[in-house]
Amino acid sequence: GSCKLQRYCVLYTLKVGGNPVSSKSVSTVFPTACAHFVSLSHFVEEVIEQADYLYGSGETEKLYRLLVQHKNSEDAELWWRLARASRDLAQLSSTSAEEKKQLVYEALEYAKKALEKNESNFAAHKWYAICISDVGDYEGIKAKIANAFVIKEHFQKAIELNPKDATSIHLMGIWCYSFAEMPWYQRKIAAMLFATPPTSTYKEALHYFHMAEEADPNFYSKNLLFLGKAYLKLNNKKMALLWLSKAKEYPAHTEEDKQVQKEALELLNSI
Numbered sequence: 001g002s003c004k005l006q007r008y009c010v011l012y013t014l015k016v017g018g019n020p021v022s023s024k025s026v027s028t029v030f031p032t033a034c035a036h037f038v039s040l041s042h043f044v045e046e047v048i049e050q051a052d053y054l055y056g057s058g059e060t061e062k063l064y065r066l067l068v069q070h071k072n073s074e075d076a077e078l079w080w081r082l083a084r085a086s087r088d089l090a091q092l093s094s095t096s097a098e099e100k101k102q103l104v105y106e107a108l109e110y111a112k113k114a115l116e117k118n119e120s121n122f123a124a125h126k127w128y129a130i131c132i133s134d135v136g137d138y139e140g141i142k143a144k145i146a147n148a149f150v151i152k153e154h155f156q157k158a159i160e161l162n163p164k165d166a167t168s169i170h171l172m173g174i175w176c177y178s179f180a181e182m183p184w185y186q187r188k189i190a191a192m193l194f195a196t197p198p199t200s201t202y203k204e205a206l207h208y209f210h211m212a213e214e215a216d217p218n219f220y221s222k223n224l225l226f227l228g229k230a231y232l233k234l235n236n237k238k239m240a241l242l243w244l245s246k247a248k249e250y251p252a253h254t255e256e257d258k259q260v261q262k263e264a265l266e267l268l269n270s271i
Contacts, residue, residue: 047070047078048077051063051078051081051085055084058253060085061089064082064088068085071110075117076114077123080110080121083114083127086106086107087127087131087134090104091256092255104131104138105138107127108134111124111130112131114128115128121161122159122162122165123165125157125158126155126158128154129150129152129158130171132147132150141189145190145193145198146193148179148198149194152175152198155171164215166213166219167219167220169208169212170212170220170226172208173206173211173226173230174205176200176201176204178200179198180201180205181233202233202234203234205230206230206234209226209227213227218250221247221252221257224243224264228241228242228243229267232267240267244267244268245264245268247261248264248265
């Protein structure tokens with residue numbers, strides 16, 4: 001309401017002024033500051049609306065070009081979207097290896113800024129965790145394992161802040177699956193780094209994949225694939241066939257969907 005808006009505008013005035021001000025001077029500058037705040041807020045909303053439309057249309061390059069213009073915006077909602085756009089651009093097959101590395105590190109910086117700006121933003125936690133994991137690919141297995149607990153903590157926080165976000169739940173499942181299938185030499189590194197190294201099971205991973213599916217059925221081809229893969233690891237071929245068939249039949253909208261279809265088909269042929 002107007003009271004809340006007035007409070008924001010006064011805070012904005014105080015912040016812009018930089019010095020303590022009296023109630024008289026607040027009332028003098030209030031209309032200007034308030035008008036500026038409202039127009040700024042409306043502008044950010046417009047950019048976010050445009051960005052979400054481009055994301056939904058799969059316009060990765062256009063989305064990145066739009067958001068990178070606002071990298072100094074001081075807005076957590078814009079920053080986590082820029083982190084996601086940078087990462088998505090890095091994932092494109094047309095992006096060179098050098099550009100990919102630069103974008104991966106950029107994405108982490110934007111996600112970190114989003115989190116510093118608003119710690120109660122679930123998406124900021126989610127993308128911070130994703131970006132730390134991506135950077136680990138460039139910094140070696142030791143760094144990747146060392147960051148494991150931080151990644152898990154942020155995925156869990158994202159789920160706590162938004163229990164309906166299927167992607168965060170799915171990614172928690174991926175975390176569990178990765179540590180369940182960790183090779184012995186990596187376990188040795190983990191044991192050297194931590195008194196209690198990160199561990200998980202296929203059963204725990206399966207739990208999260210099902211939770212994600214319950215939150216948003218059929219939302220992501222990779223979740224269907226990993227339900228099948230987890231059941232295979234648990235020697236339940238009947239359930240593995242069911243979920244791998246769903247993954248194979250999932251309409252391919254992205255490069256990742258096509259990869260999922262290919263892997264699902266290979267696994268079905270191997271059963």
